[in-house]
Amino acid sequence: MHRYEVEVAWNGATTDYRSYSRNHEALAPDRPPLPSSADPVVGRGDATRWNPELLLVASLSECHMLWYLHLCTEAGIVVTEYRDAAEGTMDNQRFQRVILRPRVTITDPARADAARELHAEAHKRCFIANSMNFPVEHEPTITA
Template structure:
């Protein structure tokens, strides 16, 4: 498959005159993409209206899993019509302890529900982000049919 590279810029400006005084707001940039307004977690003096690194990590795990899952379903002939995940990460003061993905997937054919549910395990095995973290990523999928 070869090596893939991902270039991202992080830009911040301000003055670090004291821990309570400087802004945590910054921008995440990548060529040809919209900027992402980012900050620290509000517990660490961040802006609650911006994305923080912890949320972005949980989102990356959820997103990667979804993309692999949709790929596997397409290969298996399972028609997915909707996918919604409410992912949650649990972190202590040092590191993430676990992330739980709770995808709710709508498929067209009820006879494929068992196979559709089983593909979550394979998606997890293939997810680049899940393979890169040192904490468990759990899955609590639900499969429903469109009718």
């Protein structure tokens, strides 16, 4: 079993729904504070800070990337760049889906098909994606 301890810290006064601050910090041992807030569209938060919805999409993207890089290393595929334009869609009550759009650069053009196929395996191994109750899709682009 693995444990992940996070503290969320807020202070202020909830005297009026419209006026209290949604700004807070996510804290974890030996890490810098993560300035957070509510989504400004649904929760009157600060658009310059991270919100739970963004963090969920980022977690899915990062988990996929880390598994993908691991699998490429095992397969002898050299990745020189990985960028993901991930997008989550949500209605008023829940996420409907997240689409990961990784753009991967590798050194050997002959390995492009193998590199593309490893995204399916990375998806299977991503424990965060496996914990979701909505589809997590991926649309990779491979260049060499």
